Amino acid sequence: MSNNQQPNNPKLNLWRDVRFWRFAGQFLAVLIAAIVVAILWGNLNRNLQQLGIQPGFGFLNSQAAFDIGETLISYAPSDTYSRALLVGLVNSLRVMVVGIILTTIVGITAGIARLSDNWLVRKLALVYVEIFRNTPLLLQLLFWYFAVFLTLPKVENPISVLGFIRLSQNGLELPGIQFSPEFSTLLIGITLYTGAFIAEIVRGGIQSVSRGQWEAAASLGLKPGLAMRLVIFPQALRVIIPPLTSQYLNLAKNSSLAVAIGYPDIYLVASTTFNQTGRAVEVMLLIMTIYLTISLIISLVMNLFNKSVQLKER
Amino acid sequence: MQEQKPIVIAQDVHKWYGKFHVLRGVSLTVNRGEVLVIMGPSGSGKSTFIRTFNALEEYQKGKIEIDGITLGHDLRNIEAIRREVGMVFQQFNLFPHLTVLQNITLAPIWVRKRSKAKAEETAMQLLERVGILEQAQKYPGQLSGGQQQRVAIARALAMQPKIMLFDEPTSALDPEMVREVLDVMLQLAQEGMTMVVVSHEVSFAREVASRVILMDSGLIVESGTPDEFFQRPQSERTRQFLSQIL
Ligand SMILES: Nc1ncnc2c1ncn2[C@@H]1O[C@H](COP(=O)(O)OP(=O)(O)OP(=O)(O)O)[C@@H](O)[C@H]1O
Ligand SMILES: [Mg+2]
Numbered sequence: 378m379s380n381n382q383q384p385n386n387p388k389l390n391l392w393r394d395v396r397f398w399r400f401a402g403q404f405l406a407v408l409i410a411a412i413v414v415a416i417l418w419g420n421l422n423r424n425l426q427q428l429g430i431q432p433g434f435g436f437l438n439s440q441a442a443f444d445i446g447e448t449l450i451s452y453a454p455s456d457t458y459s460r461a462l463l464v465g466l467v468n469s470l471r472v473m474v475v476g477i478i479l480t481t482i483v484g485i486t487a488g489i490a491r492l493s494d495n496w497l498v499r500k501l502a503l504v505y506v507e508i509f510r511n512t513p514l515l516l517q518l519l520f521w522y523f524a525v526f527l528t529l530p531k532v533e534n535p536i537s538v539l540g541f542i543r544l545s546q547n548g549l550e551l552p553g554i555q556f557s558p559e560f561s562t563l564l565i566g567i568t569l570y571t572g573a574f575i576a577e578i579v580r581g582g583i584q585s586v587s588r589g590q591w592e593a594a595a596s597l598g599l600k601p602g603l604a605m606r607l608v609i610f611p612q613a614l615r616v617i618i619p620p621l622t623s624q625y626l627n628l629a630k631n632s633s634l635a636v637a638i639g640y641p642d643i644y645l646v647a648s649t650t651f652n653q654t655g656r657a658v659e660v661m662l663l664i665m666t667i668y669l670t671i672s673l674i675i676s677l678v679m680n681l682f683n684k685s686v687q688l689k690e691r
Numbered sequence: 692m693q694e695q696k697p698i699v700i701a702q703d704v705h706k707w708y709g710k711f712h713v714l715r716g717v718s719l720t721v722n723r724g725e726v727l728v729i730m731g732p733s734g735s736g737k738s739t740f741i742r743t744f745n746a747l748e749e750y751q752k753g754k755i756e757i758d759g760i761t762l763g764h765d766l767r768n769i770e771a772i773r774r775e776v777g778m779v780f781q782q783f784n785l786f787p788h789l790t791v792l793q794n795i796t797l798a799p800i801w802v803r804k805r806s807k808a809k810a811e812e813t814a815m816q817l818l819e820r821v822g823i824l825e826q827a828q829k830y831p832g833q834l835s836g837g838q839q840q841r842v843a844i845a846r847a848l849a850m851q852p853k854i855m856l857f858d859e860p861t862s863a864l865d866p867e868m869v870r871e872v873l874d875v876m877l878q879l880a881q882e883g884m885t886m887v888v889v890s891h892e893v894s895f896a897r898e899v900a901s902r903v904i905l906m907d908s909g910l911i912v913e914s915g916t917p918d919e920f921f922q923r924p925q926s927e928r929t930r931q932f933l934s935q936i937l
Contacts, residue, residue, distance in 0.1 A: 589782055592784065593778075593785070595745075596747065597797070597847070597850060598770060598773040599801060603801055608797075
């Protein structure tokens, strides 16, 4: 073999070099994206100028002058729009965090129940999954709100569940915590809806672990519950986590349906802000940035978790 | 007294998979310290039979008694028996998400309630015994097939079983790794472990088996010492089978 037969021959023609084409492809994509953004931006500025609006976020420091029904941090109508939006964000985060925790518990429980030896348990789990997965979330939220919470008895004589959960028109009351009907509705709605999808993901994950693993665990004297916890589930997690991440993202985004029942989440507060100030572009940019940031944080955390459960080979 | 009694007594065991009659009245006793090798053509029910010994398979008719405990539908009996019966599988079935050491200590810690330190001490002794002490912190996927099977043997031994079942322990291995696993089993037999081994390794059967049996279509058709089995088989079926594997 002579020297010029070597693969990294420097005299290779440019248009036959894969590296050139890879670079060219990237470059072209960036160029197209930049042109599209520039056109849109120019358009937007021209239109805003015609309407006599000066884009900017100065309005955030003006007085909000509207009330918010539910606040975790102190707030009064005399506070600024930025304070109001912060209240909305905290409300959103509250429902997302509690929702993700609860939906994980519901989803895992229902997913395992789908594989139970007990016929009744298996069928109940199936019915739950099929109903909640196959009806629109918006409909479910309206159902929980109008058909359940608003028909509950008055605060004076609440329904007591398990002795410590009290349900009434004032919402859900646990010892020391009070959840409004709106928060309770949204939480129950997105928890049960997302939980049905997670149940299927968990079931698939468990079924992906080979029968031999169950047999090895059983032959060592591990009872089914322990075998599941110590042997099967940790392996199922490898399969479960990627689709679970997208369910968490769905839950976070679906929490914006709060607007339908009047729970003051970031989306509701933002739309009130927009109605009062007319700052559509700024408000949309702001709220998109917020949802994007939340989604990226969820993805990042789940990616780290995913790395930690991957198998070590060679 | 207890020592005299056979550790396995199977009487007229029948099993059906739907309509398919896979075990058609199998009777067998295994005495303590015995090494029994089961041979037979594929699909004859060898795996199914030994898997009834630790209730991985149910049977529908007959009786199986392990170490004086009857295997029926009583859950406590099943659990009690599984603690006393170790099993080694053809496909190793190690837990891939746990290190070698964790694989071996899992059951002693959670089933036998040993302390972690005690379980790890025992595990290290076992790893030394099967010759892979230096692999303790690795994951199964980082080991060769022969090493994985030796870990699987150590894992079963960690429960201090009274009997060990082997279902074709070397048939998923590359030829050059078969010896290292058979050597471990040989050593185990010499230490007096009661073993029931499904295997077609003739040299192993000749060297260590106290008895060799042949299963065919869900029945035991031949049973004898290695000499009787290989030199003077009684049934035509056995002669035919031996002519294929020898
Ligand atoms: N879960 C099952 N359902 C239906 N039939 C089964 C099942 N498991 C095994 N069988 C059948 O039962 C018969 C005996 O199977 P078994 O695995 O015990 O055979 P074997 O003697 O161990 O064979 P091999 O040497 O191939 O491992 C085979 O015909 C097999 O197809
Ligand atoms: Mg078999």
